[in-house]
Amino acid sequence: MMIRKAAITDLESLQAFARSTFADTYGKYNTAADMQHYHDEVFSTANFKKDLQSAHVLYYLIEENKELAGYIKLNLSPAQTDLNDPRSLELERIYVAAFTKGKGLGKRLLQTAVEVAEEHKKEYLWLGVWEQNEAAIRFYQKNGFVAFDTHVFLLGTDPQKDILMKKMLN
Template sequence: MNMIYRDATPADLPAIDTLFRASFVATFGHLYQPRDLADFLAGFTPEAWAEEFAEPDLRFQLAEDEQGLAGFAKTSNLTLPAETGARTYELRQLYLDERAKGSGAAQALLDWALDQGRARGAEEMWLSVYVDNHRARRFYERNGFEDRGPYAFMVGAHADEDRLMRRML
């Protein structure tokens, strides 16, 4: 699979939203009551994506193949409730289309995110991952992230147990 990586533009936001929704529902949708899932996804409006995109510290990197958007990563200053005194940066989202899993796109997007943190003078990169998303947890652990404790990730009125993970940069 031949992948091209590039920074996102505002014109990419509809494709990012489509991929995010499809990937989230395919991976996690079975965990939630329909109302909780609908309430969660309702927060991802075109306006909300545009507001995020306009945040000066937030960055999106895209992975594209001949079929279009295959994955994306989103980084920003730390928003997670991590207890740290270090300079931090956060991997807020990393999502792939099913066809891109195993292609190396996740590694390329994570490497980009780590480079973003370093370029901003961060000493640590933080993320959260669903406790039972074993594939993602193994991927992050292979890349030097350590479990730093629980985090309640809200999907509607449902609290998932996520794990906060940190990597020293």
């Protein structure tokens, strides 16, 4: 297993992986139209290119046998989706391939997020998680995150409630 920072040359594989893991995770809970709208808007080539070229957005990939097995997207202020607190780092996305679940890849990616936050001298790491994603909520709680607020996440035309969680750092 290897974790590395993503580069612009990873755009196509990262985009395909992001689309497929998001669809696998949330497709059964949302309409096809809402999923398509979200994919077209959020997972567009232009968005990935902009993110990968931004100094405020960081992607880290985890590979197993040279195959992409997961990723995280981290946002420094001012690229954060909600708080834009310069004392924090946002973990906007953390996804692993279904075939790797239970192998500790999510925990390794989360540890990478903590390390990046500490390198950037941040006080805390925060994220938003869908209120119905109980497994993810338990994972974050087990790893030191606590709920502190909620916000509305728009998936296509469907407003969904996310729980905002944070982990204080040393």
